[in-house]
Amino acid sequence: MKAIIIGGGIGGLSCAIALRKVGWEVTVFEQNESLTENGAGIVLAANAMRALESFDTAGRIREEGTPVRVAELRTWRGSLLARLPVEKQAVRYGTPSYLIHRGSLQSILYSRSLDLGVTVEHGKRFAELIDRHGGVEVRFADGTSANGELLVAADGYRSKIRDGLFGHTPLRYSGYRAIRGIGSFDDPRYPLAAGGGFEALGNGTRFGFSHLGGGRIFWFAAMNEAEGQGASLTPEERKKDALLKFRNWYSPVPAVIEATQPMDILTHSIYDLEPLRQWSKGRVTLLGDAAHPMLPNLGQGGAQAMEDAVVLADLLRIRPAGGALVEALQAYEKMRIQRVLNIVRQSRLMGRLMQLESPLALAIRNTALRVAADRLFISRLHPVVGYEPPKL
């Protein structure tokens, strides 16, 4: 049984590994000419680590990433709001969360795919889907084509395949832009040995700092802004802009930005999508951001793509053909849609809470965080990070 996967990001490669592990022949078609190793830091919560165990890659994540052992919430002036009990969580879930460079994660998944015998073809931009009786055919922009029994669309949040299957639905702008940077920075208050870091909350603006592994640090900021603002900034302008916005913030915020090379600073407007009620049509299904773009406030987009991959492979373990394959895809979306919908909603809610602007709302939020951060974060997140995906 042959599966075609469009998109070689976290979702596509996770799906390739998972399907290969249950006996499918898999080819991934990726539009980029080579593996992309750029990007910033990504947090892998316990549910992501469990999926990565299934892919036999969790060991390498632990070697190349760094565990989150400190997670503080502070005001923009540095006053402590809460210290999240990450150690307690690590015991509860059998693993801490890990922070890793997105490029490292991507390359770990890529090399595992190749080890398992997945074929990855670069420079293949999906152009057209033809639903053939008993199979699917895809055509690429370079005029070539491929056939298989199953097509998994893992072509990201602006998925062309999703548009083709279900019609175009515009993305929803979150109301904020993210800036992310990677650099080297030492602060005795946040030593590498401890891992983790802090998130500081301002007025419609926040800044987070964390260790990334390999001696590097990762920072991110989110700022309420009109859509598209900041998109045309050069790397030098991005750095200047960030320094200006955070110049009066709690030390080490300005120093962390100062220590970052302009080329290592990325900026993006942030979007999600009104959740879809259907992901599959015939022998084609969506996975990862193609199915469910979400705001990054819970750090769950990549984790959910991995969970999708494990659940899909589990349901396709017996390599069903014909009508049974179509039914397996329907079972996949049935198992996944409600869970993901809740996470999309919670991510939006968390964003609203973290990006508040009114002084009164800020005061109430900060008081709530001082007295009940556990309830706001740990209990609410338990169904998300405590999830046990099937074993492959």
Ligand SMILES: Cc1cc2nc3c(=O)[nH]c(=O)nc-3n(C[C@H](O)[C@H](O)[C@H](O)COP(=O)(O)OP(=O)(O)OC[C@H]3O[C@@H](n4cnc5c(N)ncnc54)[C@H](O)[C@@H]3O)c2cc1C
């Ligand atoms: C600021 C920010 C912070 C985040 N932080 C976290 C975090 O801490 N933890 C976490 O779990 N998640 C996080 N996420 C979410 C996570 O990055 C995404 O959910 C994840 O990358 C989705 O993977 P994907 O493979 O579905 O999509 P993508 O990573 O977008 O991959 C899609 C792939 O498809 C390819 N492609 C697109 N179109 C075509 C085509 N026509 N033909 C062929 N190939 C095509 C693209 O080149 C790309 O390689 C964050 C997201 C953002 C924006």
